[in-house]
Amino acid sequence: MLFILLSTLLAIFIPVLVCVVSFLLSSRSFKDREKSSPFECGFDPKSTARLPFSLRFFLLAVLFLVFDIEIILLLPYPIIMDNFNLLMFFISIMVFLLILFMGLLHEWNEGSLDWSE
Known part of the structure; x- marks a missing residue:
């Protein structure tokens, strides 16, 4: 019974720990102008990147x-x-x-x- 309880706690603890660590490591600064701008083969877009959907x-x-x-x-x-x-x-x-x-x-x-x- 103790083995099942420990394995269940371990199965819950490890994924939560991985998620918290990945969230802390991947936190970045606020939106960057370059990252929020559309990308067309390395050049600035000539027109709007948001085309109306058919x-x-x-x-x-x-x-x-x-x-x-x-x-x-x-x-x-x-x-x-x-x-x-x-x-x-x-x-x-x-x-x-x-x-x-x-x-x-x-x-x-x-x-x-x-x-x-």
Whole structure:
């Protein structure tokens, strides 16, 4: 019992000690003008470093992730096909594909996939 208590205290004490020492050693002066300025290959930037973020690109990236995850969810279906009733297997995969297709149609009708604007 004493060994478990000592090892638990040691497991808590060492990480806390490392965090405190690293915080004390890494403390630096206040913000330096050079460190807070943007960096472009060693030269001062010609324009602002903060460019506006494209919301359409973000939406397309999120849509890609959603549809990519749905495709990954489809990958195990051929492997598990032997373990289930064939009719239930096809019904479940068709419902999943129908939901996927309806989501694609919704995004298409909403105009999220149109980049011509």
